[in-house]
Amino acid sequence: MRLEDLDTPVAVVNLDKLEFNIREMAARMREAGVCLRPHVKTHKTPVIAHIQLREGAVGITVAKVGEAEVMASAGVEDIFVAYPVWGEAKWERLRRLSHRVCLRVGVDSEVLAEGLSQVFAQHGEKIAVLIKVDTGLGRTGVSPGRPALELAREVARLPGLELKGIFTHEGHIIRDFGSVGEIDGPVRDVARKMRETAELLRREGIEVEEVSVGATPTAHLMCREEGVTEERPGTYVFYDATNVGFGVVPEDRVAFSVWCTVVSVPRPDRAVIDGGTKAFSSARSPKVEGMGLVRGMEGARFAWANEEHGVLDLSSCPGALRVGDRVEVVPVHVCEAVNLWDELVAVQGGEVEAIWPVLARGKVW
């Protein structure tokens, strides 16, 4: 079956671009001597995780226990839950999962470390733990330096926990500086904070095997920073309009798009497509005009959307679209867009090669 025979809206993965993106990142990390542990929240699709592993990833990263369970069920054997998992029910799920796969989990508070410790220790078991350090994002994590040391001491002291290292997500760099051309200094700053924190812990006799960082826009610089052992980029498998806007990759590198059909052309300067926020999400980005990029149509501006309607402004190319025409849209934020779909259609040379169920979609717990 060919791409043009698929009814719309349909979420399409360009297989050649996907494999290129995966191989390029893997090669970059290999050359730098840094382990690659991609965050699979972007694709939520076990078969893509397996391509990443085949191309050299040491394991995967997830945010939620539910995602880890899906990936483990699909044969992934090394999983980092990079999230402050809270509560008896989830700690017990982590413990069961740790019998089947190599598991590590993030921690950013003493109260969480204590709860986790208790569940594992009472069964004479252990879980590998990394301490989350906030290097500027302002979300979760302890501050670098002394606060990280204090939590590390506590983790090292608690039974049932095995301190593996420290990790951060430097997503604030591209958010605050807005272009890959401007981030060398901020990347060095984050790397320095992580390195100094690791050294502080080591001086206190605490072993720090892993210094893990992660964000697609900064990956190519961060991997060359001294002391970094692991990277956890996510969106690089597909990239999206935000990555293009930040200058991370040119538009033709984006491997995920949604094909839509024009269902209404009320005026020559307006076309309405059959995909809206249920196809793309309502994500916006300061670096993307409107709701996404219309591929191959520079004049078409994706002005606004409701759930099932996407409104294209054709002021600069009036009459360019007719009812029944098909358009390809690159979403603003691909992770959120993928989460809306039950299946992705993998296409190569215009032919449908596979239908991939998005098995970890919606796994928020």
Add this chain to the structure above:
Amino acid sequence: MRLEDLDTPVAVVNLDKLEFNIREMAARMREAGVCLRPHVKTHKTPVIAHIQLREGAVGITVAKVGEAEVMASAGVEDIFVAYPVWGEAKWERLRRLSHRVCLRVGVDSEVLAEGLSQVFAQHGEKIAVLIKVDTGLGRTGVSPGRPALELAREVARLPGLELKGIFTHEGHIIRDFGSVGEIDGPVRDVARKMRETAELLRREGIEVEEVSVGATPTAHLMCREEGVTEERPGTYVFYDATNVGFGVVPEDRVAFSVWCTVVSVPRPDRAVIDGGTKAFSSARSPKVEGMGLVRGMEGARFAWANEEHGVLDLSSCPGALRVGDRVEVVPVHVCEAVNLWDELVAVQGGEVEAIWPVLARGKVW
């Protein structure tokens, strides 16, 4: 099982509030002598459609054929697909569906009317059609007056189509005027456009049985307008933070919320919850500060979110939340939030009464 025993994040429907909302709207329409045909895109859940029908709705409204198929499979017998459905594949699905349920569909262009006509006429069958009129939203639809008349003539002429009437979605009123206190004039204006268009068609000998309008914020006024035969509100089953912001209902009328748990309190003025854009969507509204309303905590501002993290700003109530605390969040836009969930938990008096699968979730085609 009690609400507080459910692990988070979890999407919760307050059954008492839901039934109150459904009954109030039904009573209002009954008193006005207007048919109620709710848009089920808000809940996507057959059991809720059945409650609406039991309380007096004449049928339901959907946007996509896939939603109609799910609702038909669940026993709903009267369905309006209020969308310009395009293409052979979908027209054939509509034809099959029309054998099992009472079906009507929207049309806003001649090219669409012709395609639809051909599929039904070649089997000697007919589909009921309503013409979409754009009364100011600027999305799909023909203009009121002559353009509507011209399309109506074409539809009346084509075999396989049975013209039932005209419809509009007046969602622009609350968008442009921003408060239910300011909309009397604009509502009268939309009603007048619809009434005059219907009269124009009738003067030409075209029967117009249905003059259908629909939007929750304007429903209470629109139902009293002369000439309106049907209303299609959607969000009123649940309401959301946007409706509260517009002054449509007070906050305690909202029947849908997401319960989350605080997983990190890096500083007294910041709490991070385990729900982000995968729990609430990334919808924003000019009438809502941030990503939603934190119920029962006036000082907590839902500042920003990523997929799995919600960041609460506690500047006005530092220290008010600790790791492990539970918070209830009302989303900005409930239709988009519901589309992220596979199940809703229906709760009454704090007890879990039912788990409802969101069967029409993600049906974008």
